Amino acid sequence: MGTIYIDGEAREANDKQNLLHACLSLGLDLPYFCWHPAMGSVGACRQCAVKQFKDENDTRGKLVMACMTPATPNARISIRDPEAVAFRAAIIEGMMLNHPHDCPVCDEGGECHLQDMTVMTGHDYRRTRFPKRTFHDQYLGPFVYHQMNRCIQCYRCVRFYRNYAGGHDLNSFDIRNTVFFGREKDGVLESEFAGNLVEVCPTGVFTDRTLRQHYTRKWDLRMAPSICGHCSLGCNITMGERYGVLRRVVNRFNSEVNGYFLCDRGRYGYEYVNSKERIRDAMLDGKRISGDEAEQQLQTMISGGKRLIGIGSPRASLESNFALQRLVGKENFFAGVALGEWEALTAAVDALRTTPARIASLHDVEESDTVLILGEDVSNSAPRMALSLRQATRQQSFEAAAKLRIPLWMDDAVREVAQDQRSPLFLAATGATRLDDIAAKLYRAAPDDIARLGFAIAHEIHSSAPEVPGLSNEILEAARTIAVVLKSAKHPVVISGTSSRSIPLIQAAANVARALCDSGLRASLSLVAPECNGVGLALMGARPPQEMFDSAKDATVIVLENDLYRRFLRSAVDDLFGSAERTIVLDHLANETTARANLLLPATTIAESDGTLVSSEGRAQRFFQIFPPQPELRESWRWLRDHAWTSLDDVLKAMADEALQLAPVIKAAPQESFRIAGAKVPREPHRYSGRTAKTANISVVEPKPPADPDSALSYTMEGAHVQPPAALQPFFWSPGWNSIQAVNKFQSEIGDALRGGDPGVRLFESSSGGSYFNAIPAPFTPRKSEWLLVPAQHIFGSEELSSHAPGIAELAPDPYLAMNAAGAAKLQLEASSEVEINLGGTAYRLPLQIAPELPDGVAAIPDGLTPARGAELPAWTAIRRAQ
Template sequence: MPKLTIDHIPVEVPAGTSVLEAAKSVGIWIPHFCYHPALGSVGACRLCAVKMVDGPVKGIQMSCMLPAQDGMVVSTTDPEAVKMRSLVIEWLMTNHPHDCPVCDEGGECLLQDYTVAGGHGIRRYEGKKRTHVNQELGPYIEHEMNRCIQCYRCVRFYQEYAGGSDFGVMGSARRVYYGRFQEGKLESPFSGNLVDICPTGVFTDKTARFRARYWDYEMAPSVCPHCSLGCNTVPAARYRELLKTIARENPAVNGPFICDRGRFSNAAVNDPARPRVPLVDGKEASWDEALDALMLRITELEELYGPGSLAVVGSPRLPLEGNVLLARLAELLGAGHLCYFAEREEGERVAAAVSLLAGGKAASMADVRKADCVVILESDLRDEGPMMLLAVRQAWRSGAPVFLVGKHAPLEQARAVSIEAIELNIIEEVPLGIFERAVVICGTRNNAPAAIELLARAEAKIAPLLPGPNAFGAGLLAREHGAVTLAEAVASGKVKGILTVEADIPEVLLGGVPFVAALDWLSTEAVRRAELVLPTAAWAETDGTFVNFEGRAQRFRKVMTPGLPIRGLPARYHASPDKPAPFHPPRVHRSVPPGGELRPAWRIVAKLIELCGGEPVTEPFKGRWELLRGLDPEGGGVRLLR
């Protein structure tokens, strides 16, 4: 391992590490634009200049392009290096618009930071600035080409890393332009990463534009709830409205990027019409009234139909805390059925996947990126787990062959990220035995449970894509408690009442059931059908834990206070109901914001346990789940199965 000295600090790093990364490892930050850990070095911006004082290389060098070597003596504070960096900033500012006060990137702009840090405050250039015409790039990305500093990050990510083909660089010299041949929506399902990866304000989130500055946001480490991959994110909110979602790096899971579904699917959280107050027979009620009514009707249900007529239903999207407590609640209520899945086939497929991974065959997304062979079995990754498709592309770029097996693994998914794939009918045709790091990505939507179980014989690690952010956790609990699916419970003819907690239940399973009570934050079919509705806090409004497809438990934190967004307040909350001002909060002093009495699902379940005579619950994780107490939301998570 090379040993060098940076600013009088001895450093030892693995061979191949750049001087820039070596400096970062000891807390020395060298300014840079074009370099990105996931994209590598191109030496385009020339901002990472350092002075090589002694050793095998001397003079001014670009630290991102120079591998660390024994005996190097590096200075980041040498006057020549400082002057070089300040001149680079001045060159970049020559044609840059001075629009910081109105630029929606203000507060999170690297050019802004480095300009101030480099001491560049006086404009010497008096000529006319170059200007560009911006393009319409669809509903999510705003384009402002005049802010571009030609760092090439955007095109390197879009074309090289993500395999997009409808965006690139055109022109030459000072006429370089990054965009499309013609205006239109960006086609890549990962286009939103341009917002995060651009160091200036060329690409910004159109959905949150001019809504807040960076320092106005409420933010917290979180986990994406839109599929089973468990990508790490940082949601940003203001005034009880989820404005945007930023990628958060986790090398074992999503790396530094997320998909567009995870980035832009905020509408459900912000919906003013979602359940926000308890309802009893369609009428608003207090929490105490609703809870008492629920307990009374469950008692009446048992008296009318006998013991065991109630089914308690959790779900793959309910955080682990709530699912864990459901078993205790079902026991105290005397419920005849405990369910974690609605459909029978869905439950069987998840059970097969959980049993399969119990043998230590689980593959993470990091394993997929490093695989030397990837098999996509009966799955369209664009739908079941988009970021997994991006991981497959990184393996393909490193030389791994990609096999698409089965009629539900369309070639279009490979074309979406510009990879060449081999189509086969059955997995037995794949020569897995000749590879050392083969991974089979198995969709559970179209694979039969028997087919999933057969993968235990495959000479490869397995990555099963499951039907929800906590489907793995629900599968573990279903196996632990011997739970059945709701479809099986209803088919028995004994179910006359359903207590559902954040579960998506088909209408056909609700039709013949006399009594339905729902705890949820979405307007699901069960909520519309329910006699009693207890509104729960959405994932962005509470702490919780999801267990992703590989069995990795990850904690997410509360981002914002529950309540109606200011832009969604009904007229009755305004000073003049006949002339509501949708952009102004109510001029009324309140201890709780309108619609802000939502409670996390697990706390409602805990309250029901207490009303049933159980001990008060202050900590949902006990017994085998105690290892998840105090789980670091900014860490890599904990693998439950090894």
């Protein structure tokens, strides 16, 4: 830190940063476009000009770009200097020369950074008479809507898309005032982070196409903090609702987790909440009944003296799972997770709780200088982590830049220094992944062989790790090279996960992390878990799923937010329901399991619920109701609650009393009794409109706003409009800053944690106990007439809920079976010919795809996307041409 003088006033500023960063961190308003806190400065837009003076005697000074000038101690600048003010106004006027008269029909309007900056500089009247330049627009897929006329050529989009997210198909074309940002031709944007363009673009060139289908301005949205439910990373999001319809998802900054960006599954998967498949009424044996009747029926059914069996869910909140566990008793509460997946998950949680390594948050992953990925396709199973990994590979170039004394915020210069230099990322995977292009070394093998490589690396790093018998020279050599590089790293990170359902993989990753720690390195470990609350369910101490099939006989089975047909063999589930006395199902989307229910209870989605999810790093984070559900809908924990509980806080208290390891969950967010100046935190912005008209068609009498017994958020626009604790931050808005970039005003320093600390609590940290895992698998040997069928993850389609969103469904691949060309040749099959496989006694037909990356003897089918989705994978199966 050093002292700088802004308009004659001495202020403290971070001397490792630039003047724009310093000014914004101090809460001063200085307009900018091309600079982005996560992407640094390039000085392209010339908007943040300030006057800099040599010393206190200098009165003339010179104009400098604040984003390109370091905040060196004793720097003297003026934001208010008339020349600087006039310069900034002139720049805006220049940008507005060609800006179309679109604001009324532009979806960015009301949260537009260009609008904010134009107002900030005072440019309010158009003086030019010349015709405006125009562009043709492109179709960019179901998520991003393109209107190129609005562009101000700040280059943020291509800098994000190409430099930050590693995409290739968006570029700048042409020259001078006709620079065009788009694809070479119309088509779906390839990057799985393309949705961030909506927030990165300071104006309306890239807008949210799903929002356009049900457009509402930001000021009209009822918003609340939520957690993404589409993978295990627990990215923080803000959802917005109007007229009972969920309108959109935007990023909610959390410096430890998602930072400024989300993946497209998280941003656009929300539409399942508005799906026609939603269950809106309670049903008793196919007949619609009222909520109160359903409540009574439930009471009779569970108090009938029959044994109760509860089947929990990795996509339901901790509270809902706990309420069910409490209702049926610990010994009757089973994890509703596929057998192999459950074993991998418990192994992962076990590994995380005993590892001496730091459990990596996404921020830790980003700061790691060497990466080892063992068998997890993170771009598809936990996509946001892939974006962090792309930043991690820049760490080495940061050192090179530091040697040349180039500050890290000087983005273009740092990239110029880096050229193609990347920090080592070692990637071992069964098939092709979207990170292959940044991998220093690629290793393709079956999961067991990848695990063996991992065990071998651990042994090479530290001799106390178990040795792998019978290693080929080639793998030993690879393990040695990787071990040497890992040992020379400062902050290595090891990543694996449960999506291959392989316990050895997870244990190998844990061994590498332990070996690194034993060698005195500050290593971290990250294990991707299934679904949004898999880790939470594992921490609850649910009984393994295989035992539920035997114990369900003549019992009342309660299924919590879970489509068992997706996870278990059809015949097994049919038997389970057939042998059970009665079935009670709670869910929000109709599926095959809900069709089997005797009593179907309509549950709420994340958007209409309060609860807690535990992310794969063990971070418990609270999500809040965005809007009150329809009267018949209730949160699952509310349906199943103990009658002593009246609110979420009661559930949390009971949970903390019962399960010690879950006790910190209470601290994930302030309790209901939290007040600021005696008032709750409003979910609605102060300019929320239509209060006296929106329900006037039903009744002209305005209804009382709904009460919220579960959280410190209110359903009105009244309340203290000051910064609440980060976990309760319903949206980012600050006077003069209507766009998402208002987040600047809520951070302790730009890019740093939200004031008062980021939301969420970690349930476990690295421990000192534990030991190396010894169960080293035998090498994978291809079989003569059988293939090892492994699940392949897909960002669009593999996750159950998001695949109900039309845009995601459009991008999901068709079912397929993939194998390499040698395998296909052996079977005399060619691409797209029908093949037949047999899983769990059922034959399935799938079109063949040739995937050259797959190792011999291994075939892959997309997870959750084929008719065979209930079958246990990986499995050995014969593959033959379909007759």
